[in-house]
Amino acid sequence: MLSSDDPVVLLQHGGLDSLTGKTGLAMLRHRRGPIVAVIDPDHAGGSLETITGIPRDVPVVADLKEALGHGPEVAVVGLAPSGGRLPEPLRLDALAALNSGLSLASGLHTRLGEDPAFAAACQPGRWIWDLRQEPCDLVVAQGRATTLRCQRLLAVGTDMAVGKMSACLALRDAAMGQGLPCRFVGTGQAGILISGTGVPLDAVRVDYAAGAVEAAVLQAAEGLSPDGLVVVEGQGSLCHPGSTATLPLMRGSQPTDLLLVHRAGQTTIDRLPNVPLPPLSELIQLCEGLAAIGRPASAGPAPRVRAIALNTARLDAHGAQRALSTTEDELQMPCVDPIRQGADRILKSVRSKL
Template sequence: MLNPSARVVLLQHDGLDNLSGKTGLALLRYRSGPIVAVIDPAQAGLPLEQVTGIPRAIPVVASLAEALHYSPEVAVVGLAPSGGLLPEALRRDVAAALQAGLHVASGLHTRLADDSALAALCGPQQWIWDLRQEPPGLEVAAARCAALPGQRLLAVGTDMAVGKMSACLELVAAARRQGLDARFVGTGQAGILISGGGVPLDAVRVDYAAGAVEAAVLEACRTGGGGDPAAAACSDATLVLVEGQGSLCHPGSTATLPLLRGSQPTDLLLVHRAGQRTISRHPTIPIPPLPQLIEAVEQLAALGRPEGRPPVRVRAVALNTALLGETDAAAVCVDAQKKTGLPCGDPVRSRAAADRLLAALRASEGT
C-alpha cells in the first residue's frame, strides 16, 4: 500500500536515538524511496547522521507543521513502543497529517482507523493503513513451500531485536549487486513497510501463523513479494530471504516455529548480538552456546517436512557488532567462527562480510 516512490515523513517522536523508534530507524537505513523529513522534537535541528549514525541528509523537525514544508505525501509512524499504544504527542501529529491531506501508515497494535476522531479526518481520497492486521482467507499450513524452486533462507535469532531483518536485507542487497534474483519476505512492521509485502506475524492467530507465513512466501515466489503481477515467478536460481521474528531462547516468543513450518527453509542464518549472554530484560535466562543452539534449531527444522528433503542446516552466523569498535568486532567474528565452524561476520558493518555470508549460503545450493 506504500508506493516505493511516495514522499514519506517519519513520525519518530522521542524514538530517533533509541530502540523504541526501531521501525523508523529501519526505514531510514533501508527504504530506497524518498524520506523527506523526520519528526522528533527532542532532536529537532540536529543532523540525522549525528543522532543515528545513518548517512542520509534528511531534516529533523519538531512538528508535522514544519514537515509540511518538504511536501510529504505519507506520514509513517516510526515508533514501536511497548504495548503498541499511540503516545499523545504523536497522535496530535497523526491528526495534523490527516487534516493536511496526507495518507497515514502505522504498524502499531493500536489501529488508527478504529479511532473515530482520526477516521473522521480521513477524506475520501485518503487512506489509513494499519498494517498489523491478520490477512483474510488464511489456511492452515501444509508444507506447500517445500515444493518451490530455489533457495529459502530463514533468519533465526538468539534474542529479540538482534538484527534479523537487517541481516536479511543486507544479504538481499549483496545478492542483487551480483545480479541474482533475491526476494525478501517481511514478517514485521518495518520489513513490510520497506518491502511493500509480507505478513505481520504477531497479528495472526496461532493456528494460522504458519499458514500466513506459507502464503507470504508463495506470494513472494509468484510476484516478488510486492504484489507486482508483472514480476517473474521464482526459478531454481531464486533466493528468498524470510525475516525472522523472536527467538527460541525467549520465554515470551512463539514466532520461530511457524516461520520454520510455513517457509520450509532450505537454509538457516543464525543472528546474534556479539557478547550477549542472557536474554534482554530477562537476565536470569541464558543464551546457550552457539553450537548448542545451532544443533537445536536444526533438529526442529527437520520436523514437519516432506519425506526425502535434504536436511536444513545453519550455513552462517551474522553477528551484530554495533556496540564494538573495529578491532573487537573482528576478534569476536573470528572467535565465533572457531566455535561454530561456520562463516561469521557483520553484514551491516561491512559489504565484504555480507558477500562472505552470501557465498556460504550459495555454496549450499543443491545440497
C-alpha cells in the same frame, strides 16, 4: 499500501535515540524509497547521521507543519510505544498529517483507522494502513513451500531485537547487487513497512501462523526463477520464554537454509538476565533438528545453518573484529556483521551448496 516511491515523513517523536523508535530507525537504514523528513522535536535541526549513526541525508524537523515543506505524501508512525498508545505530540501530528491530505501508515497493535478522530480526518482518496491485521482466508500450513524450486533462507535469532531483519535486508541487497533474483518476506512491522508487503506474524492466531507464512512465501516466490532466493525475516527466538514465532516461520517457509543471528557478547536474554543463552553450537544443532522435521518426504535435504550474522553494534571496530574472528574460529563457518561488512560472504556461503 505503501509503495516504494511514496515520499515519506517519519513520525519519530523522541525515538531517534531510543529503542522505542526502532521501526523508524529501521526504515531510515533500509528503505530505498524517499524519506523526505523526520519529525522529532527533541532533535529538530540536528544532523541525522550525528544523532543515529545512519548515513542518510534527511532533515530532522520539529512538527508536521515544518515537514510539509519537504513534500511528503505518507506519514509513517516510526515509534513502537509500550501498549501501542501514541504519545500526545505524535498523535497531534498524525492527525495533522491526515487533515493536510497525507495518508498514514502504522504498525501499532492499536488500529488507528478505527479511531473516530483519525477516520474523520482522512481525506478523500487517502488511506490509513494499519498493517498489523490478520490476513483473510487463512488455512493451516501443509508444507507447500517445499514445492518451490528456489532457495528459501530463514533468519533465526538468539533473542528478540538482535538484528534478524537487518541481516535479511543486507542479504537481499547483496543478492540484488550481484544480479541474483531475490525477494524479501517481511514478518514484522518494520520489515513490512520497508518492503511494502509481508505478513504481520504477531497478529495471526497461532493455529494459522504457519499457514500465513506459507502463503506469504508462496506469493513472494511467484514468478521467481529457480536460481532465485527468498529471504524470510525472522521473529522472536527459541531461547526466549515468551516467544512462539520461530516454529511457524520454520513450518511455513520450509527453508532450504538458515542464518543464525546473534549479538556479540550476549550470554543471557537481554531483558531477562536470569535466562541464559545456550552455546551457539548447541543452538545451531537445535535449530537444524527442528527444521529437519515437519517436512514432506519429498522436501529434499534438511536445512543447515550456513553462516552467523553477528551484531557488533555495541563494540568498537577492534572489539568487533575480535568477536567476529573468535566466533568464526569456534563454529567453523562464516561470521559476518552485515551492517558493518555487508552480506556478500553470507550470500557466498548460502549459494555454495548449489
